[in-house]
Amino acid sequence: MNWINNVVRPKIRSFLTTKREVPDNLWVKCPESGQMVFYKELEANQFVVPGSNYHMKIGAKARLAHLFDGGIYDKVPVPTVPQDPLKFRDGRRYTDRLKDAKAKTELDDAVLVAEGLLDGQMIVAAVQDFEFMAGSLGMAAGEAVLTGMLRAVEHRSPFILFAASGGARMQEGILSLMQMPRTTIAVQRLREARLPYIVVLTDPTTGGVTASYAMLGDVHIAEPGALICFAGPRVIQQTIREQLPEGFQRAEYLLDHGMIDMVVHRHQMRETLSRLCRLLMGGAELTRTKGRRVNGRPYVNGASVDGRLIETAARDATGEVIDAASAPVATRTDPPKGKRDPDASLPKPEAKEPG
Amino acid sequence: MEQKSVERTVAARTYLDFEKPIAELESKVLELRGLEGDTVSISDELRKLEQKAKTALVDMYAKLSPWQKAQVARHQDRPHCLDYIEQLIEEFTPLAGDRYFAEDQAIVGGLGRFRGRSVMVIGHEKGGPDTESRIRHNFGMAMPEGYRKAVRLMEMADKFGMPVITLVDTAGAYPGISAEERGQAEAIARSTDCCLALGVPIISVVIGEGGSGGAVAIASANRILMLEHSIYTVASPEAAASILWRDANKRIDAATNMKITAQDLEALGVIDVIVREPTGGAHRDPKLAIEIAGEAIAKALAEFDGKPPAEIRRQRHDRFLSIGRTL
Numbered sequence: 001m002n003w004i005n006n007v008v009r010p011k012i013r014s015f016l017t018t019k020r021e022v023p024d025n026l027w028v029k030c031p032e033s034g035q036m037v038f039y040k041e042l043e044a045n046q047f048v049v050p051g052s053n054y055h056m057k058i059g060a061k062a063r064l065a066h067l068f069d070g071g072i073y074d075k076v077p078v079p080t081v082p083q084d085p086l087k088f089r090d091g092r093r094y095t096d097r098l099k100d101a102k103a104k105t106e107l108d109d110a111v112l113v114a115e116g117l118l119d120g121q122m123i124v125a126a127v128q129d130f131e132f133m134a135g136s137l138g139m140a141a142g143e144a145v146l147t148g149m150l151r152a153v154e155h156r157s158p159f160i161l162f163a164a165s166g167g168a169r170m171q172e173g174i175l176s177l178m179q180m181p182r183t184t185i186a187v188q189r190l191r192e193a194r195l196p197y198i199v200v201l202t203d204p205t206t207g208g209v210t211a212s213y214a215m216l217g218d219v220h221i222a223e224p225g226a227l228i229c230f231a232g233p234r235v236i237q238q239t240i241r242e243q244l245p246e247g248f249q250r251a252e253y254l255l256d257h258g259m260i261d262m263v264v265h266r267h268q269m270r271e272t273l274s275r276l277c278r279l280l281m282g283g284a285e286l287t288r289t290k291g292r293r294v295n296g297r298p299y300v301n302g303a304s305v306d307g308r309l310i311e312t313a314a315r316d317a318t319g320e321v322i323d324a325a326s327a328p329v330a331t332r333t334d335p336p337k338g339k340r341d342p343d344a345s346l347p348k349p350e351a352k353e354p355g
Numbered sequence: 356m357e358q359k360s361v362e363r364t365v366a367a368r369t370y371l372d373f374e375k376p377i378a379e380l381e382s383k384v385l386e387l388r389g390l391e392g393d394t395v396s397i398s399d400e401l402r403k404l405e406q407k408a409k410t411a412l413v414d415m416y417a418k419l420s421p422w423q424k425a426q427v428a429r430h431q432d433r434p435h436c437l438d439y440i441e442q443l444i445e446e447f448t449p450l451a452g453d454r455y456f457a458e459d460q461a462i463v464g465g466l467g468r469f470r471g472r473s474v475m476v477i478g479h480e481k482g483g484p485d486t487e488s489r490i491r492h493n494f495g496m497a498m499p500e501g502y503r504k505a506v507r508l509m510e511m512a513d514k515f516g517m518p519v520i521t522l523v524d525t526a527g528a529y530p531g532i533s534a535e536e537r538g539q540a541e542a543i544a545r546s547t548d549c550c551l552a553l554g555v556p557i558i559s560v561v562i563g564e565g566g567s568g569g570a571v572a573i574a575s576a577n578r579i580l581m582l583e584h585s586i587y588t589v590a591s592p593e594a595a596a597s598i599l600w601r602d603a604n605k606r607i608d609a610a611t612n613m614k615i616t617a618q619d620l621e622a623l624g625v626i627d628v629i630v631r632e633p634t635g636g637a638h639r640d641p642k643l644a645i646e647i648a649g650e651a652i653a654k655a656l657a658e659f660d661g662k663p664p665a666e667i668r669r670q671r672h673d674r675f676l677s678i679g680r681t682l
Contacts, residue, residue: 082682086614090599139679168589170599173613174625177589181575181675184547210540211568230540231530239530259538
């Protein structure tokens with residue numbers, strides 16, 4: 001202890017000391033096996049319990065550190081939103097709750113957006129931190145998801161979303177609900193730009209988050225055992241008053257029911273995401289890096305068709321290359337009009353008739 | 356004869372708990388009406404009393420609390436989706452099924468003619484007045500099939516270039532094992548996605564309850580209209596109370612805090628138009644309520660006449676993106 005810690009007011013002290021709250025000697029109990037794990041060991045193992053493989057919740061920053069090359073990433077700034085527009089009180093003031101959550105997590109809100117390299121490939125990622133008011137989707141979180149997706153469109157890079165949320169932020173009422181269509185619009189922008197959107201569903205992903213952007217990915221990955229649902233088990237039990245089936249709404253259940261593509265262990269997550277991004281970007285990469293000539297013609301910047309695609313189009317079902325002149329008009333594809341081929345825009349009816 | 360029918364309608368009216376003073380006044384009016392025609396002339400007094408009852412009703416409905424509005428929005432005599440369709444849509448041709456699994460009557464929809472033009476109408480139907488009908492419509496709580504049907508119909512409307520009108524009236528999407536099993540969340544997400552991608556105008560009217568994601572799924576529209584005494588919530592006041600206060604009895608606090616009324620939502624820039632209801636709520640004069648709503652829909656639709664698909668889509672996107680940015 002130096003003199004600063006004793007003298008300066010606690011609030012300032014928190015700026016000066018960056019140490020985490022958790023003491024190093026803390027033991028954590030595995031919720032599944034009851035086994036006691038050393039916190040440091042757990043942290044080193046990406047918060048997966050070594051014996052039982054139980055995936056515990058992991059903070060947004062730790063998640064990003066494990067994703068990006070060398071743990072290096074840049075935070076993407078998110079526009080500020082009005083705080084507490086409804087002047088909400090539920091026993092405590094919402095602004096006080098926000099303050100506490102910010103102090104506890106050292107985050108601005110439930111979603112952290114970052115950009116950086118994943119195996120050398122530029123990506124944008126957003127992570128929901130369950131510690132921040134249950135990862136609930138409010139205006140700030142919605143704006144963050146939107147910003148992240150639009151950033152990916154700007155960079156022409158894949159977008160990865162780690163979802164974890166208790167659902168809508170009740171304290172923002174209808175404005176929270178409106179984040180469902182708002183984020184969906186950003187998903188459409190990613191889709192129009194033909195950029196990969198990969199969702200990693202972590203424990204738990206529920207309510208309005210599942211019912212909007214978290215279920216609109218190109219590829220859905222879930223962590224083992226994650227609860228993923230629209231209505232939570234408690235709500236359903238209250239409605240139907242009967243026992244829920246074993247493993248109901250867990251990642252493996254969703255896989256069985258066709259809602260997700262795969263369940264991936266946290267240790268394999270980075271490699272899986274990297275591979276998916278590379279494969280999905282593969283087609284586009286080819287277009288951009290392939291030589292200056294396509295089909296023997298000069299390749300002009302901006303043309304979005306690659307050589308192989310043109311070649312495929314010129315073959316018939318048996319694989320025989322169709323001679324442009326002998327092909328019947330019906331099966332022929334007109335060359336795209338534009339800068340690429342200035343002649344294409346000129347009317348040449350006689351050339352189009354089969355000999 | 357006429358007197359009897361009046362008596363019947365008034366007797367059949369269900370009064371909400373806060374409407375007790377109105378109920379008393381109206382029953383007195385009724386009593387006097389029964390005496391009228393006898394030897395004593397009481398028409399003067401009757402008129403006075405009627406006036407008093409009417410003023411009381413107007414006053415009461417002018418300052419309903421959010422929780423009272425929630426009760427009015429759920430009133431059993433309030434006109435439902437199919438009432439609107441019957442009165443506003445000619446040649447209504449219902450379409451059924453999601454083509455994957457089942458037909459879900461919690462969401463009804465189909466083709467028809469609205470003021471002369473072909474439209475696609477989709478809406479939550481709570482069913483009623485008998486229990487059988489309510490069960491058939493699952494109390495307006497849709498399954499994934501309902502939302503997938505909505506997507507199918509919206510895509511059809513887009514293909515044939517006809518506007519979409521949606522009528523929102525649900526406590527929320529159905530929370531149950533089968534719904535979760537078949538991907539309730541995904542169905543809602545896709546339906547919202549579809550609303551937002553349409554190249555034709557989509558006009559939504561919250562006619563009763565707009566409950567959470569189950570409402571958003573068909574209400575991500577170019578223009579959102581809300582009836583004067585309807586509500587639109589992120590979660591029902593009861594659900595919010597049990598989540599935030601861990602006590603469902605705090606529903607009045609939840610309703611007040613969450614800002615759920617048409618008036619609040621207009622102030623927050625979430626909805627575009629408040630549709631006036633007849634004195635004492637839509638359930639007191641369903642026919643008039645529906646007629647006024649029809650006018651409002653026609654007006655909203657007319658704004659998009661002749662606009663190209665890209666512009667219609669852009670307007671919708673801008674509309675939602677700007678929510679909350681100017682508060």
